[in-house]
Each structure stands twice: as C-alpha cells, then as structure tokens.
Amino acid sequence: MSYPIASSLLDGIVLAVVERESTYGYRITQDVQKVLEISESTLYPVLRRLQKDGCLTTYDEAYAGRNRRYYKITEHGRAQLRQHRIDWQNYRNGIDAIFFGGESQ
Amino acid sequence: MNRSEYMAALRRALSVLPEEERANALRYYEEYFDDAGPENEEKVISDLGTPEKVAAQILADYREVAAVPQPDGTAPQPKKRRWHGINPWLLLVLVLLAIPVGLPLVGVLIGLIATLFGVLLSIVLVVLAFVVVVPLCLLAAGVVLCGISFVLWGMPASAVTTLGCGLALFALGILVSLLMIKLCTLFLPPLFRGLVALIRWPFDKIRGRTRKNGGEAK
Incomplete structure (x- = not known):
C-alpha cells in the first residue's frame, strides 16, 4: 500500500536530496525512487518549479563528453527545507499519536 | 519506439x-x-x-x-483588469471636442460620396437610355415610314421608295437591338461587378481587412 504524495512533500524530498550534494536529474529520480513509488516523469515539473521559486539553481558540468545539468540548493531552498522538516515533524507526530497512542519525539 | x-x-x-x-x-x-x-x-x-x-x-x-508569478510564495492574485489605451472619460471629452470639426467633415464626406454615386448613376442611365432609345427610334421610324407609304399610294414611286426606306430602317432597328443585347450581355456583368467592388471598397478599407492585393474586384 502506498500513500499519495502531496506536491509539497515531494518538494521537500527533492530539496533534501539536492541538499546532500548537487546532483542531476537521473540521480535525483533514482534516489527518490528508493523510498517512494513515483513515476519517472514526476520529477521534472518539480525541479522546474523549485527552480522558478528560487529554491534551486542549475549549472552545467562536462561529463563523458557532454554537458550535464546539475541542481544546487540555494539559501532560499535551505530555508524552505528547514520549514519542510518542521512541518513534517509536526505531521508525523500527529499521525504517530493516533497510530501508536503516544508522542514520538 | x-x-x-x-x-x-x-x-x-x-x-x-x-x-x-x-x-x-x-x-x-x-x-x-x-x-x-x-x-x-x-x-x-x-x-x-x-x-x-x-x-x-x-x-x-x-x-x-x-x-503564480510571485516566487516568494504569496497567494496568487487574479490580474486586475485595467484599461489599456485611452481613459474612457478622456475619450468622451475628445469626442465632444471633435464634433464641431468632425460634423462638417462628415458632411463633406457624405456629400462627396453622394456626388460620386450620382455621377455614376447618371452615366449608367445615359448608357441605358442610349442602348434602349436608339433601337426603339429606328424601329419606330421604320414603322412610321411604312405607314406614310400607304398614304402615298397616289404616287406609286414615292410610296415604294418610302416603304423601302421604312423597311430598311426597321431592319436596321432590329439589327441594332440585337447588337445592343449582345453588348449588354458582354459588358453589363463586368461593369456591374466593378461597380459593386467600387462601392464595397471603402467599407473594406474601414474594416482594415483589405489585403494588399486582390481586395478589390475579384
């Protein structure tokens, strides 16, 4: 069973992946797919939106005789990610309280 | 694939x-x-x-x-409708101010168009009159001369001459009528089309949709 993923949660996940290290589209998709069942075509619109919102920037780097586009988190992106972490913790605590009858830290 | x-x-x-x-x-x-x-x-x-x-x-x-054009995450706002172009009040004042100048101009324009139309109409009428009247006159003259020849039976030579002239004129009238009918069928449709195109031209111009070429008579 899988839960539908809200687009704000997906934004937070992608920001977290890119925060670890600047990386490229295919790798981001692979990383996210390790934990979530998302379609391969879901991530481009997310990356594009985060870029438009100023959370991510891109730069090109030569790789294997071609240019590869890397995504890099911005200060604004980091701030958003902090907020996502807080929101997620509150959300998870609420669900945990119902599921397990007690607050998880 | x-x-x-x-x-x-x-x-x-x-x-x-x-x-x-x-x-x-x-x-x-x-x-x-x-x-x-x-x-x-x-x-x-x-x-x-x-x-x-x-x-x-x-x-x-x-x-x-x-x-959502704002990257700072503010709520999307429907774009306010704004008047592009002239303020409607300014436009009203301009229209009011333009009336003293505009009315005579419009009058002159209408006069010009009416004159042009009148001239065209009279030309058409003259041509029509010519086309109709000349053959009719010839035919009528022929008939009248034939009639006169009957009165002149006292002088057979004159009577025969008059009759001959009358018949000849009558025949000529028929020929000219046929010629005119032929000319009408040849020239009237294109003339008519040209006239229609001429009258339509200013309206097409006003709509501003007249193509650079072929906007007039097709």
Missing part, C-alpha cells in the same frame, strides 16, 4: 510551450536517457510512459506556475 522517436513525439507534444521552456524540458529528458545509458533505453521509455503523458505533466505544472 526508439529514443529519437520518443523525443520527437515529446517535442511535438510540448509545442505549445515557449521555446525556452520546451528546450529545457527536452534537454532534461535527453540527459535522462544519456545518464540511464543506451542499454536502458527501452526501460526508460517504458518507465517514463507515453510522451503525451510526460508532456501533460509538464504542461499542467507550467500553467500552475504561470498563474
């Missing part, structure tokens, strides 16, 4: 996007194929789904983002 066919279909499906947006999306998927490696080409195509599905996701998101 191979990679290049897939990308071509994606390009077509994204054709409504601005050039830069489309180029970015296509580049992303080109790189996706590159990074997956040629051995995974078929798997990537089946994982991505149809190009139309991929395009639909991009387009849906594009519309959403386009509706």
